[in-house]
Amino acid sequence: MKQLIQVLSAVLIMVGMIYQFSPQPNKEQNLRDWCTNFDGDNGCKGSQTDNPSDWFDRNFQTPPRGDSLWREGYQDYHILQGYAQQKYSSDLRSCSISIYTRVNPEYQGSLVYSFDGEEQTSPNKSFSAPRSEVQIKVYLRVGGDITIAKLELQPVDFVWNHPTVNQSSHYKNGQKGAIVELFGWKYEDVELECEMIAKAGYMGVKVFPPQESILDYEHPENGELNPWYWLYQPVSYRLNSRMGTVEELRKMINTCRSKGLRVYADAVVNHMSGNGNDMFPSHCYGSTYWGNKNSSGGSPWYTQGFAYQNWTWSGARPGMEFPAVPYGPLDFHCARPISSWNDGFILNYGWLVNLGDLNTESDYVRQRIADYITDLLSIGISGIRIDAAKHISPEGLAYIFKKLANNMGGKLPDDFSAYLEVIIGGEKDLLMCNENWYNYGKSFDNYMKQAGLSDSDIYKIKIWSSDYPKEHPACGWWPISSERFVAQLDCHDDQNPGSSSRDMQDKGSVLIKERNVEKHRYFNRELFFRTDANWQIKLVLSSYSFIDSNGAQAPPDGHSDCARCVGSACSGCTKSVPYKKAHNPNVCGYTIYQNGQWQQGEYTRVHRDKEIIMEMRRWMGLSTSVSNAEIGLPNHC
Ligand SMILES: *[C@@H]1O[C@H](CO)[C@@H](O)[C@H](O)[C@H]1NC(C)=O
Ligand SMILES: *[C@@H]1O[C@H](CO)[C@@H](O)[C@H](O)[C@H]1NC(C)=O
Ligand SMILES: *[C@@H]1O[C@H](CO)[C@@H](O)[C@H](O)[C@H]1NC(C)=O
Numbered sequence: 001m002k003q004l005i006q007v008l009s010a011v012l013i014m015v016g017m018i019y020q021f022s023p024q025p026n027k028e029q030n031l032r033d034w035c036t037n038f039d040g041d042n043g044c045k046g047s048q049t050d051n052p053s054d055w056f057d058r059n060f061q062t063p064p065r066g067d068s069l070w071r072e073g074y075q076d077y078h079i080l081q082g083y084a085q086q087k088y089s090s091d092l093r094s095c096s097i098s099i100y101t102r103v104n105p106e107y108q109g110s111l112v113y114s115f116d117g118e119e120q121t122s123p124n125k126s127f128s129a130p131r132s133e134v135q136i137k138v139y140l141r142v143g144g145d146i147t148i149a150k151l152e153l154q155p156v157d158f159v160w161n162h163p164t165v166n167q168s169s170h171y172k173n174g175q176k177g178a179i180v181e182l183f184g185w186k187y188e189d190v191e192l193e194c195e196m197i198a199k200a201g202y203m204g205v206k207v208f209p210p211q212e213s214i215l216d217y218e219h220p221e222n223g224e225l226n227p228w229y230w231l232y233q234p235v236s237y238r239l240n241s242r243m244g245t246v247e248e249l250r251k252m253i254n255t256c257r258s259k260g261l262r263v264y265a266d267a268v269v270n271h272m273s274g275n276g277n278d279m280f281p282s283h284c285y286g287s288t289y290w291g292n293k294n295s296s297g298g299s300p301w302y303t304q305g306f307a308y309q310n311w312t313w314s315g316a317r318p319g320m321e322f323p324a325v326p327y328g329p330l331d332f333h334c335a336r337p338i339s340s341w342n343d344g345f346i347l348n349y350g351w352l353v354n355l356g357d358l359n360t361e362s363d364y365v366r367q368r369i370a371d372y373i374t375d376l377l378s379i380g381i382s383g384i385r386i387d388a389a390k391h392i393s394p395e396g397l398a399y400i401f402k403k404l405a406n407n408m409g410g411k412l413p414d415d416f417s418a419y420l421e422v423i424i425g426g427e428k429d430l431l432m433c434n435e436n437w438y439n440y441g442k443s444f445d446n447y448m449k450q451a452g453l454s455d456s457d458i459y460k461i462k463i464w465s466s467d468y469p470k471e472h473p474a475c476g477w478w479p480i481s482s483e484r485f486v487a488q489l490d491c492h493d494d495q496n497p498g499s500s501s502r503d504m505q506d507k508g509s510v511l512i513k514e515r516n517v518e519k520h521r522y523f524n525r526e527l528f529f530r531t532d533a534n535w536q537i538k539l540v541l542s543s544y545s546f547i548d549s550n551g552a553q554a555p556p557d558g559h560s561d562c563a564r565c566v567g568s569a570c571s572g573c574t575k576s577v578p579y580k581k582a583h584n585p586n587v588c589g590y591t592i593y594q595n596g597q598w599q600q601g602e603y604t605r606v607h608r609d610k611e612i613i614m615e616m617r618r619w620m621g622l623s624t625s626v627s628n629a630e631i632g633l634p635n636h637c
């Protein structure tokens with residue numbers, strides 16, 4: 001059993017190998033019945049950790065403009081890639097932008113940078129409050145005025161452009177409070193719900209990964225159109241996602257802030273998409289052949305896995321490339337399966353369930369991740385969850401946070417907080433109790449100190465550990481202050497039918513598995529009345545139920561309704577999820593159970609439960625003599 005728990009203690013259990021292969025009828029299939037792909041040569045040799053340096057050739061794989069495979073989101077990534085770095089002054093009232101670029105060495109030219117239409121040859125420009133967002137373009141030109149490539153970035157915004165979040169001193173300026181995780185909610189619904197959540201007394205709302213990820217209406221996978229775990233397969237750090245466009249995201253953040261609510265985001269920075277889930281038209285494994293996928297922002301991306309022929313556009317074998325970031329083949333660890341959950345080397349360097357593992361030892365990758373988080377803070381996000389943190393070494397994470405602090409004027413913003421997802425199964429000694437190089441307790445703190453972070457910055461970086469509620473603290477004692485742990489009853493990963501990553505037994509309850517509202521409510525109240533630790537941040541999951549009749553596990557946000565499927569593979573869409581609107585101002589909590597019936601494919605709205613709200617308010621020291629209207633609920637609740 002212990003072994004089983006260890007094996008299952010992956011973050012995204014659903015993203016198992018089998019889900020990478022979506023069977024697609026392919027004419028190649030008639031020609032051979034067993035594929036020969038390049039995977040035998042893709043793995044690590046011995047103690048090798050990174051892809052070989054000559055794999056640089058496997059870069060710039062995007063089809064050029066004019067090619068039949070070119071699409072609008074591909075820009076001129078065949079030639080020119082880049083992004084905007086932001087570095088703030090210590091008072092956060094001015095910011096210098098610096099454009100990083102990668103140019104295909106086969107093309108010569110000079111770079112010209114345009115900030116709001118004003119062109120210059122320096123990649124750097126500074127801006128000060130109250131300056132609003134900036135539009136940025138980069139050109140590669142020859143002969144003075146002939147543009148051979150153009151790169152258009154998402155607009156860059158600044159921390160000073162957002163409403164101040166006005167919360168009472170009980171919230172310790174963002175360092176104490178409850179955060180609602182709205183799993184499967186679109187931004188437009190989060191925006192409508194914010195006022196209620198703020199009135200109830202929660203500190204914030206957390207949205208699921210906002211970065212561009214796989215979204216594809218042509219290729220149902222395992223019977224589902226757009227399974228939820230594709231949110232955890234990033235394609236770039238551009239911010240068009242399943243939950244809405246970047247414009248909708250920014251509008252939602254500003255509305256929530258103006259209602260007195262902070263917004264947190266899930267940061268997926270350990271890995272990019274699954275190997276074999278990419279833009280190439282030709283993949284195979286065994287006797288299964290499949291084509292390309294699409295993404296929520298339309299950017300191209302490439303992986304090294306499961307390809308059976310060289311790619312037309314590079315003439316080379318396919319390699320890891322996410323040009324809209326940009327990441328290339330050398331920004332990844334070589335492919336190594338996770339064959340042990342007790343070995344820090346393998347946890348760090350291994351590819352979690354075959355997801356392309358970023359080389360977080362590289363200075364560029366660390367900087368790029370810190371710059372992505374800086375971008376999130378610049379559009380008004382207050383803090384982040386770090387997904388799969390246990391698969392990034394404690395030292396690597398410490399330096400990423402230090403780089404983030406450098407970007408933010410030398411220290412993390414006062415109201416910033418981060419919580420690292422560290423699932424602790426049988427590996428508590430390695431991960432938490434024994435000081436060693438792969439320890440997210442005391443050793444991680446030491447790395448952060450060594451990197452130059454102050455005690456007050458370190459305090460803002462918390463550990464979400466799976467030992468709550470049953471075995472908290474995992475070691476039997478607190479290796480670091482209990483204030484540094486974030487507590488939560490059920491989380492979105494616990495809902496998977498096969499997941500036993502958190503062993504709650506009779507000390508907790510996963511709502512959509514156990515379907516026991518009374519028990520779940522009790523344990524969510526307990527989250528707030530327990531006094532055996534001095535938790536400062538507590539999380540409440542508000543999710544949706546799966547559909548029994550067809551086994552669908554995707555959210556009812558409309559993206560997994562088979563009616564939206566297009567193309568020849570749609571007969572494989574068997575687990576349809578009809579759209580339901582998440583925001584409903586007229587209901588109380590636990591809409592999952594109505595008129596004595598368990599509701600299928602319905603939002604749970606746990607955060608609207610009055611008893612949970614009252615318990616949370618007691619924990620926060622907020623008044624509990626309040627009317628329903630004062631806490632945002634309808635009278636009948
Ligand atoms: C632009 O800024 C970067 C980062 O601050 C710096 O390293 C670089 O030298 C600057 N480049 C120019 C041309 O000013
Ligand atoms: C927050 O409080 C400040 C200072 O009292 C005020 O200027 C600002 O308008 C308030 N913001 C919101 C969104 O209410
Ligand atoms: C791919 O996704 C983009 C962005 O969501 C969309 O505009 C485009 O139509 C999609 N392409 C295909 C072939 O589905």
Ligand SMILES: *[C@@H]1O[C@H](CO)[C@@H](O)[C@H](O)[C@H]1NC(C)=O
Pocket residue numbers: 058310315316317
């Ligand atoms: C395929 O690409 C590899 C390098 O990535 C190269 O060595 C090989 O010659 C290529 N094969 C063909 C048929 O072009």
